[in-house]
Amino acid sequence: DAGVTQSPTHLIKTRGQHVTLRCSPISGHKSVSWYQQVLGQGPQFIFQYYEKEERGRGNFPDRFSARQFPNYSSELNVNALLLGDSALYLCASSLKSLPDRDLYGYTFGSGTRLTVV
Amino acid sequence: SQQGEEDPQALSIQEGENATMNCSYKTSINNLQWYRQNSGRGLVHLILIRSNEREKHSGRLRVTLDTSKKSSSLLITASRAADTASYFCATDEVGSGNTGKLIFGQGTTLQVKP
Numbered sequence: 001d002a003g004v005t006q007s008p009t010h011l012i013k014t015r016g017q018h019v020t021l022r023c024s025p026i027s028g029h030k031s032v033s034w035y036q037q038v039l040g041q042g043p044q045f046i047f048q049y050y051e052k053e054e055r056g057r058g059n060f061p062d063r064f065s066a067r068q069f070p071n072y073s074s075e076l077n078v079n080a081l082l083l084g085d086s087a088l089y090l091c092a093s094s095l096k097s098l099p100d101r102d103l104y105g106y107t108f109g110s111g112t113r114l115t116v117v
Numbered sequence: 118s119q120q121g122e123e124d125p126q127a128l129s130i131q132e133g134e135n136a137t138m139n140c141s142y143k144t145s146i147n148n149l150q151w152y153r154q155n156s157g158r159g160l161v162h163l164i165l166i167r168s169n170e171r172e173k174h175s176g177r178l179r180v181t182l183d184t185s186k187k188s189s190s191l192l193i194t195a196s197r198a199a200d201t202a203s204y205f206c207a208t209d210e211v212g213s214g215n216t217g218k219l220i221f222g223q224g225t226t227l228q229v230k231p
Contacts, residue, residue: 004159031217033217033218033219035221037157039157040223041223041224042205042207042221042222042223042224043160043205043219043221044221045216045218045219045220048216048217048218050217055216055217056213056216056217056218057216058218088157090159090160092160094217104162104165105150105152105162105165105207106160106162106219107162108152108159108160108161108162109159110158110159111157111158111159113157
């Protein structure tokens, strides 16, 4: 069974450009969460989607948006890129919105390394 | 903002020794989770401890939780070079509703020397 897959693995963009990152959850998982991890820090929550609806949003500007498709894959879009958006973007999937809260953690993908120059 | 504070920030030990990492948090939680990250890649879930549990074991891992002190510790026994990684605690806050949001600490970087 494939794990959580993210594409692309690496990306270099110029300030002001737009970027789309993609995530495919584990088969059967209906929830996808996005996290941003700046070098040297822990991941920060951006969004969670469950059954194609946004269930949670972190403290990120409106330049960040996401959506979930009928097959439960997800895209994270960032507009008007800033140098500070350079980070590792992680996608995590779980079976439910609250992954059998108190039983299981999330399964993370390997991430997309975004560099803004 | 990040809730968890981890201590130490970096730890270097010899293979075979035990490694202990500590995590403190600020608010009431449903559960606390520990993750490992190798070389800035994806996170691997290690163990989850519920707010009504005090200790949990998984293989060479032992996690404790003290909700009165809002702290947790991760013990890795008989460490191996392959345990070299960054370790993060993450909390599922009470009141986060259905967001599924986890709040991560800044991590402890563990180096295990052969």
